[in-house]
Amino acid sequence: MALSKEQIAQRIAQEVKNGYYVNLGIGIPTLVANFVRNDIEVEFQSENGILGMGPFPFEGEEDPDLINAGKQTITALKGASLFDSATSFAMIRGQHVDLTILGAMEVSQNGDIANWKIPGKMVKGMGGAMDLVASAENIIVAMMHTNRAGESKLLKTCSLPLTGVNCVKKIVSNLAVIEVIGGKFKLIERAPGVSVSEIEAATEGDLIIEGKIPEMKF
Amino acid sequence: MIDKTVANVTEACKGVSDGMTFMLGGFGLCGIPENAIAQLVKLNVKNVTCIANNAGVDDFGLGLLLQKHQIKKMISSYVGENAEFERQMLSGELEVDLIPQGTLAQRCQSAKAGIPAFYTPAGYGTEVGEGKESREFNGKMHLLEHAFKADFAFVKAWKGDTAGNLIFKGTARNFNPNMAGAAKITVAEVEELVPAGTLDPNDIHVPGIFVQRIFQGEVYEKRIEQLTVRKK
Numbered sequence: 001m002a003l004s005k006e007q008i009a010q011r012i013a014q015e016v017k018n019g020y021y022v023n024l025g026i027g028i029p030t031l032v033a034n035f036v037r038n039d040i041e042v043e044f045q046s047e048n049g050i051l052g053m054g055p056f057p058f059e060g061e062e063d064p065d066l067i068n069a070g071k072q073t074i075t076a077l078k079g080a081s082l083f084d085s086a087t088s089f090a091m092i093r094g095q096h097v098d099l100t101i102l103g104a105m106e107v108s109q110n111g112d113i114a115n116w117k118i119p120g121k122m123v124k125g126m127g128g129a130m131d132l133v134a135s136a137e138n139i140i141v142a143m144m145h146t147n148r149a150g151e152s153k154l155l156k157t158c159s160l161p162l163t164g165v166n167c168v169k170k171i172v173s174n175l176a177v178i179e180v181i182g183g184k185f186k187l188i189e190r191a192p193g194v195s196v197s198e199i200e201a202a203t204e205g206d207l208i209i210e211g212k213i214p215e216m217k218f
Numbered sequence: 219m220i221d222k223t224v225a226n227v228t229e230a231c232k233g234v235s236d237g238m239t240f241m242l243g244g245f246g247l248c249g250i251p252e253n254a255i256a257q258l259v260k261l262n263v264k265n266v267t268c269i270a271n272n273a274g275v276d277d278f279g280l281g282l283l284l285q286k287h288q289i290k291k292m293i294s295s296y297v298g299e300n301a302e303f304e305r306q307m308l309s310g311e312l313e314v315d316l317i318p319q320g321t322l323a324q325r326c327q328s329a330k331a332g333i334p335a336f337y338t339p340a341g342y343g344t345e346v347g348e349g350k351e352s353r354e355f356n357g358k359m360h361l362l363e364h365a366f367k368a369d370f371a372f373v374k375a376w377k378g379d380t381a382g383n384l385i386f387k388g389t390a391r392n393f394n395p396n397m398a399g400a401a402k403i404t405v406a407e408v409e410e411l412v413p414a415g416t417l418d419p420n421d422i423h424v425p426g427i428f429v430q431r432i433f434q435g436e437v438y439e440k441r442i443e444q445l446t447v448r449k450k
Contacts, residue, residue: 047319048245049389056446064248064440065376065388071246071299072446082388084395085245085271086327089320093338112343123307123316124298130346131320134339165343
């Protein structure tokens with residue numbers, strides 16, 4: 001069975017290591033925070049100016065002056081810090097953030113990512129995504145393997161306007177964990193019950209399959 | 219201490235006129251200069267260029283200026299929450315320059331700091347980089363980006379004193395400190411204005427030298443864009 005959005009987030013949470021500063025994008029990436037193991041210490045950065053972002057506030061305790069980059073009301077954990085936007089992007093550009101998790105509309109086999117614009121249709125802007133993908137050394141993309149029409153979103157070349165080039169290292173989709181290596185996709189893990197041939201069929205880009213591909217473990 | 223106070227928002231916005239470029243602090247609706255925006259709507263200045271991370275929502279924030287077609291050009295990083303914005307952009311009524319958020323912040327910060335231009339990797343290889351000078355540093359390609367030039371910066375702080383010193387609260391800080399001092403005239407509005415000497419100098423986020431005019435805003439709605447809560 002293909003993974004749900006929560007399960008994608010749950011699988012990505014396994015990549016979050018003790019001591020990491022992590023920036024989570026909007027959508028599935030936001031859910032990752034719910035699945036990080038309790039026995040490790042991580043701090044979530046939101047690019048609008050907080051390190052040590054906590055969960056949503058209890059009803060009635062929301063503060064309009066405390067939001068995340070998705071404009072949702074949040075809390076600050078004990079030990080959190082607040083800062084301006086230029087400082088926030090100094091953390092990002094200066095590679096002080098260890099892991100960036102974000103969504104994508106398309107990813108190509110050389111690691112290009114498109115997630116900010118559909119010409120003539122959706123023009124919302126890139127927000128901090130271009131700064132994040134241009135500088136982060138460790139980027140994981142959370143995405144659906146195919147679009148609603150069933151067409152692959154893991155392509156030889158992106159068709160949509162790019163957010164960044166040669167930057168994606170790992171993809172966790174509803175079907176598979178894939179690494180981007182040497183200009184190709186490499187299949188690492190399968191979603192439970194999803195066959196290698198199903199993943200091959202859903203991947204337009206070149207897919208390297210070496211040996212027996214294990215199922216994801218939760 | 220040098221006194222930066224003006225009586226009210228009317229005094230604070232003296233000198234704004236058609237065709238000017240404004241910087242406006244805030245992220246979403248968090249930390250926006252609500253009183254200055256209301257005054258700009260009232261003054262009905264036209265053909266202005268606004269540098270702001272977002273464009274407000276349809277009926278609040280910069281959305282109020284959009285409704286009245288006062289904005290000629292927006293320079294932002296994300297404009298997703300505003301249907302009127304999207305309509306004006308797709309129909310060509312509104313000129314829009316979408317730029318990476320970190321680049322936006324640094325173009326403000328550079329203007330403030332007297333750095334005319336800088337290199338950043340953000341946007342290289344994308345349409346953001348089209349027509350821009352690029353250069354390799356440490357094996358990686360970067361784009362040359364220029365400091366903004368603006369006539370007025372409108373920023374909002376939590377507390378301020380008569381010397382123009384500012385303190386922010388929560389994530390309402392965002393672009394405000396980077397824009398303070400980045401335009402010819404910086405107008406700061408605060409929720410609470412106190413006499414110079416009342417605030418602890420250790421706590422000041424923006425020194426008064428970056429602020430030309432300061433006033434206490436009459437009211438703050440502080441609208442929440444996405445209310446997300448947990449059950450107790």
